[in-house]
Amino acid sequence: MTETPEPSPTSPLDAANLDGHTVESLSDYLDSGRTPRIEAIESSPAAQNALAALARLRMVAPRVIDADAAADQFAPRNDHWIKRILDQIGVQANAGRDIPISHDVPGADLSISEGAVRAIVREVGDDMEGLLVERCRLDGDVETPGAPVDITVEISTFEGIDIARATAELRERVERAITLHVDMALSSVIVRVRDTDLTGDEARAR
Amino acid sequence: MVSLPGRDSLGHADDRTIATRAADGDIRAFEILMRRYGSLMSAYAARIVNPTDAEDVVQETFVTAWRDLPNLENLGSVRSWLTTIVTRKSIDLLRTRREQQSLDNVEVEDPSDGPAETANATSLDEALSAVLSSLPEDQRRCWTLREVAGYGYQQIADELDLPVSTVRGLLARSRSTLVREMEAWR
Structure with missing residues (x-):
């Protein structure tokens, strides 16, 4: 069991220890970057002591919230909150433009949204190893049937993957999937690699 | 790999x-x-x-x-x-x-939650977290906006609809309480 320290009977911010200054004025001085220089504060050991304590407190401040988060101090007890948010944002998904689909049904007006096409491209990437589709853009007059459309896919890869082979395979798979699901005159699929090791520091630290 | x-x-x-x-x-x-x-x-x-x-x-x-x-x-x-x-x-x-x-x-009403339960804290961060919880709500709020969110006094005053002098006072009190605990850990 760790011995927990007792709060000290005196503090550098006690009025008796401030050499006539106040916590307010010392905080202001600290906030101003200690300029312009105030001789009465700089030459007072007690005021210096108090300033140092205020500066230390400022340094640890963000850590307190991080510690609360790490301990799940205020976190919801279950996952319901996530479901509630997902339910709410599901209806607000940014679907983008409508891409008409040719069909033989008279009078029917069928289309697929740009967002759905992006989801198809993501799915294709997710079925492959070692890469992630980050972003997907459709360039061209997608709303006009038969107009040529370019698809640009931005991906990141995990370390150690054969990037040339992976991008070629992704391009081929995207072409196949788009031809299968969307009636679109695909003129090209461009694959751009943004990052060749997407396991960043934040994710590694977890 | x-x-x-x-x-x-x-x-x-x-x-x-x-x-x-x-x-x-x-x-x-x-x-x-x-x-x-x-x-x-x-x-x-x-x-x-x-x-x-x-x-x-x-x-x-x-x-x-x-x-x-x-x-x-x-x-x-x-x-x-x-x-x-x-x-x-x-x-x-x-x-x-x-x-x-x-x-x-x-x-x-703005009651304090009472004295901080720091007896079980095993780190400075935990102890300060407990002290922060024990502060009156308005002090805790001002301190968080200033020291964690980085808001200025005037901005806090505007957002909370308080005079700047009140914000300064609340910050000074919260800092005094937190520093007392922090010093005990040195």
């Missing part, structure tokens, strides 16, 4: 990648962001509003984040971007509460 399957590796990807996918409309990536930062957002909100209102604030934060993510320029900074939203949403909730209270003509 491990080659991870794409589908399962999303949870291991860095913030920028996850945020980019979410900005592109991938709800699954957004869910990962929520799981990654839900606790942090709750911790922020709980220090500005109160723990019981924190969940509502966090919900509004993520709903707004989902809507605005496509406009975020630096997707790698999604964490700090989320904290600015949660701070904003917390302040908005306080304002709504204030308006309700003035309509209902209710006297607002």
Whole structure:
């Protein structure tokens, strides 16, 4: 069991220890970057002591919230909150433009949204190893049937993957999937690699 | 060298990648962001509003984040971007509460939660967290906005509808209490 320290009977911010200054004025001085220089504060050991304590407190401040988060101090007890948010944002998904689909049904007006096409491209990437589709853009007059459309896919890869082979395979798979699901005159699929090791520091630290 | 399957590796990807996918409309990536930062957002909100209102604030934060993510320029900074939203949403909730209270003509009490339970703290961070919880609500709120969110005195005064002199006083009191605890750990 760790011995927990007792709060000290005196503090550098006690009025008796401030050499006539106040916590307010010392905080202001600290906030101003200690300029312009105030001789009465700089030459007072007690005021210096108090300033140092205020500066230390400022340094640890963000850590307190991080510690609360790490301990799940205020976190919801279950996952319901996530479901509630997902339910709410599901209806607000940014679907983008409508891409008409040719069909033989008279009078029917069928289309697929740009967002759905992006989801198809993501799915294709997710079925492959070692890469992630980050972003997907459709360039061209997608709303006009038969107009040529370019698809640009931005991906990141995990370390150690054969990037040339992976991008070629992704391009081929995207072409196949788009031809299968969307009636679109695909003129090209461009694959751009943004990052060749997407396991960043934040994710590694977890 | 491990080659991870794409589908399962999303949870291991860095913030920028996850945020980019979410900005592109991938709800699954957004869910990962929520799981990654839900606790942090709750911790922020709980220090500005109160723990019981924190969940509502966090919900509004993520709903707004989902809507605005496509406009975020630096997707790698999604964490700090989320904290600015949660701070904003917390302040908005306080304002709504204030308006309700003035309509209902209710006297607002601001009791302290009593002495801090720091006896079981095993680190300085934990001890300060306990002391922060024991502060009167207005002190805790001002301190969090100043020291964690980085707001200036005038900005805090405007947002909380308080005179700047009051904000200065609340900050001085909160700092005195927190420094006393911090010094005990030196």
